[in-house]
Amino acid sequence: MLCAAAALSGGNAIAVISLLLVALSVLGAFETPTVQACIPQMLSGDDIVRGNAVVNQVAPVSYLTAPMLGGVLYAAFGLKPVMDISVACFFITASFECFIRLRRQPMGHGGNVLRVIRHDFIISIKFNVAILEFAIKKCYDKGTGSERNKIWQLYMTVHSGQS
Numbered sequence: 001m002l003c004a005a006a007a008l009s010g011g012n013a014i015a016v017i018s019l020l021l022v023a024l025s026v027l028g029a030f031e032t033p034t035v036q037a038c039i040p041q042m043l044s045g046d047d048i049v050r051g052n053a054v055v056n057q058v059a060p061v062s063y064l065t066a067p068m069l070g071g072v073l074y075a076a077f078g079l080k081p082v083m084d085i086s087v088a089c090f091f092i093t094a095s096f097e098c099f100i101r102l103r104r105q106p107m108g109h110g111g112n113v114l115r116v117i118r119h120d121f122i123i124s125i126k127f128n129v130a131i132l133e134f135a136i137k138k139c140y141d142k143g144t145g146s147e148r149n150k151i152w153q154l155y156m157t158v159h160s161g162q163s
Contacts, residue, residue: 013079032059041102 039051073082 038100038102042100 035055036052039055040048043051070082070086073085
């Protein structure tokens with residue numbers, strides 16, 4: 001960000017803004033899962049659900065308001081003050097994040113990365129099958145005779161595929 005603010009004085013604002021947007025998108029792809037993975041370490045019980053809800057509500061609101069506010073500030077004051085404000089907000093946020101303390105989570109799996117990926121994939125498939133079974137059972141409870149037969153066939157197909 002500091003380099004980008006310095007490069008803006010050179011007159012190539014479109015290139016700098018384009019590179020910043022690409023970098024922001026790449027970093028955002030890492031930031032969201034990281035924040036959501038930290039919530040269970042910071043909260044417990046029903047607070048985890050509320051914490052996830054807050055994170056999932058704040059992100060879309062910020063995705064809408066930040067560009068609008070940035071556009072208004074850009075139109076009113078130009079690009080340099082907007083970048084200065086952005087850099088200041090970054091440092092303020094970084095200083096707040098210094099106070100977050102998370103306990104170290106020991107790795108439960110030994111071995112190589114492929115073994116861990118395989119294990120996580122198997123767990124996610126089992127979880128998705130359990131959700132599908134739950135949905136099928138709920139639909140079966142509410143269905144008519146012919147619908148129940150179709151739902152039962154789907155349930156048996158899913159259940160027989162689970163080993």
